[in-house]
Amino acid sequence: MTAESIETRGFEAEVARLLHLMVHSVYSEKEIFLRELISNASDACDKLRYAALTEPALTADDPNFRVEISLAKDARTLTIADNGIGMSKDELIANLGTIARSGTSAFVEQLSGDAASDVSLIGRFGVGFYSVFMVAEAVEVVSRRAGSDEAWSWESDGAGTYRLKPATRAGRGTTVTLRLREGEDEFLDAWRLKRIVKTYSDHIALPVILKAEADEAQTDGEQKEDETLNSASALWTRPKSEITAEQYAEFYRHAGHAADEPWATIHWKAEGTIEYTGLLFIPGTRPFDLFDPKRESRLKLYVRRVFITDSCEALLPGYLRFVKGIVDSADLPLNISREMLQESPLTAKIRSGLVKKILSELEKRAGDDGFKTFWDAFGPVLKEGLYEDFERREQILKLARFKTTKSGDETVTLAEYAARMRPNQTALYFITGDAATVARSPQLEAFKARDIEVLLLSDPIDDFWTGTGLDWEGKPFQSVTRGDIDLSQIPAAEDERKGEDAPEGAIASLIAAAKLALGEAVKDVRVSKRLTDSPVCLVAAAGDMDMHLARLMRAARGRDAAPDEARILEINPRHPLVKALAARAEGDGAVDALDDAAHLLLDQARIVEGEAPSDPAAFARRLSEVMVRAVA
Ligand SMILES: Nc1ncnc2c1ncn2[C@@H]1O[C@H](COP(=O)(O)OP(=O)(O)OP(=O)(O)O)[C@@H](O)[C@H]1O
Secondary structure, three states, X not given: OOHHHOEEEEOOHHHHHHHHHHHOOOOOOOOHHHHHHHHHXXXXXXXXXXXXXXXXXXXXXXXXXXXXXXXXXXXXXEEEEEOOOOOOHHHHHHHHHOOOOHHHHHHHHHOOOOHHHHHHHHXXXXXXXXXXXXOEEEEEEEEEOOOOOOEEEEEEOOOOEEEEEEEOOOOOEEEEEEEEOOOOHHHHOHHHHHHHHHHHHOOOOOOEEEOOOOOOOOOOOOOOOOEEOOOOOOHHXXXXXXXXXXHHHHHHHHHOOOOOOEEEEEEEEEOOOOOEEEEEEEEOOOOOOOOOOOOOOOOEEEEOOEEEEOOOHHHOOHHHOOOEEEEEEOOOOOOOOHHHHHHOHHHHHHHHHHHHHHHHHHHHHOOOOOHHHHHHHHHHHHOHHXXXXXXXXXXXXXXXXXXXXXXXXXXXXHHHHHHOOOOOOOXXXXXXOOOOOHHHOHHHHHHHHOOOOOEEEOOOOHHHHOOOOOEEOOEEEEEOOEOOOOOOOOOOXXXXXXXXXXXXXXXXXXXXXXHHHHHHHEEEEEEOOOOOOOOEEEEEOOOOOOXXXXXXXXXXXXXXXXXXXXXXXXXXXXXXXXHHHHHHHOOOOHHHHHHHHHHHHHHHHHHHHOOOOOOHHHHHHHHHHHHHHHHO
């Protein structure tokens, strides 16, 4: 081979950072590199099996998929070979030189430079192929794409660059050869390898074979014959009673590209009008891409054990996209295209079966202590179903948990909330806003005074589903920051009368002066039934968009998404400031004298609401002037 035919390329910067961590890693479970390689080999075989459905020639010469592991102690190499789909030169560059997976980018984004905390991330994310550099000082990947005669070699020591050159390979597939570092001899021990494969890869549906050692001078303990190390049958086809929790968990990590433990495992066979097997998992922790705008589910679809796709959106609704696992259908035709799948009535039936099963599993576990773990991680996504899935919204509402003005750090169900409703309470009251501050909103004051519990909603989706007319046992949801609220039928729990109201006439004058001063900046100025302690607050008119939702929309899509609408300024006639201003409002020249005060009240209400003053410079000037007068 000429020197020209060797091409040296640099890793993408993010890969280089990742590799640096791998090379210097002190991660205790280094053996996971083998799981990653076998997992990749198995995925490559799945892909080819699918491609061969339409192009049988691709596998005709070698129809038995397998993964082979071999050792060469003298050379200190460990080799993992598969006869899967293989990679072309371009694919080698794209897959093993850049960060192709969003999971890996999220991992790299979290790297802090602190070795100890960075290493702990390996366990949380799983880093795929690049984990080989935890144990190998050099790695060579030789790959030949199915259907091609060309093979390519990719080679690197993990330090900044890799080399590509033409190679030869007897058939299709990929061979990964690791030259192990000093001190990593355990991975040259056949017994140790067998244990690792059993632990992590038993569920792999094709045989993982340890090859007999080629070494002439065999001694006891060495591999004398080829040996299949795993059960080599699809895990989901085995009886539940024969599958251990650990095997389920390993399968979850493989199929779900996950690194944690599943929170729930649901394995069942649907029989009747349609037949399929589901093995689904609810993850134990929230994945980094849960709120990815694509809202894709990566459920793997098999047809009679042949992998078809992991991107069939029609299989699960977006609000269940956190569910991982596989579905194996007995009824879908093998040669179905991915496009036809999306449209197929069978897919729709399977989807409805999956949704039913998942929700009923959640119902079963709703009383468990661990439900909080689930809800904290996935509640905000499941609630999207309240907005999207009319048929199931009541079922989902029963599962939902809420923080309230009385729940402290706990959460409550709506049944619990309803049981604590005050006499004559006709609606379920809620406020949406930022989790850290919403509980302090002035609009809640009258509710607190009357001991009325209010749901504190701080997930973005809450602003949407609450506007869909959903009710709870005939009682509507009502925003405390919108429209008129009449609490007069509900007795005050504590003495609401902290002092007397300002005289009605004076209040009327103040309101008239404020309206004049503020003009178009407000929709109305009126006496508040919401406030007990604060002087003012803003509320949205009955038909207008809730203020929090408007803010969210502007943050997400820019100012034009929700124009800065005028709001209603409510004033508290019992507040000392309001009383003093009301007294002033009756005197001569009140309108001019109250101009600054009216603007300051409005800006104050805006700030408490989480908005900026509409004219920050004018706000600062007025505030300074008022302070000068107070100090002078
Ligand atoms: N043995 C192989 N045969 C064919 N392609 C492979 C093989 N190993 C890796 N690849 C390709 O390289 C890509 C990157 O592999 P890597 O292990 O880093 O991530 P992954 O397998 O996509 O994700 P995960 O680590 O979550 O399993 C794979 O998606 C695949 O396209």
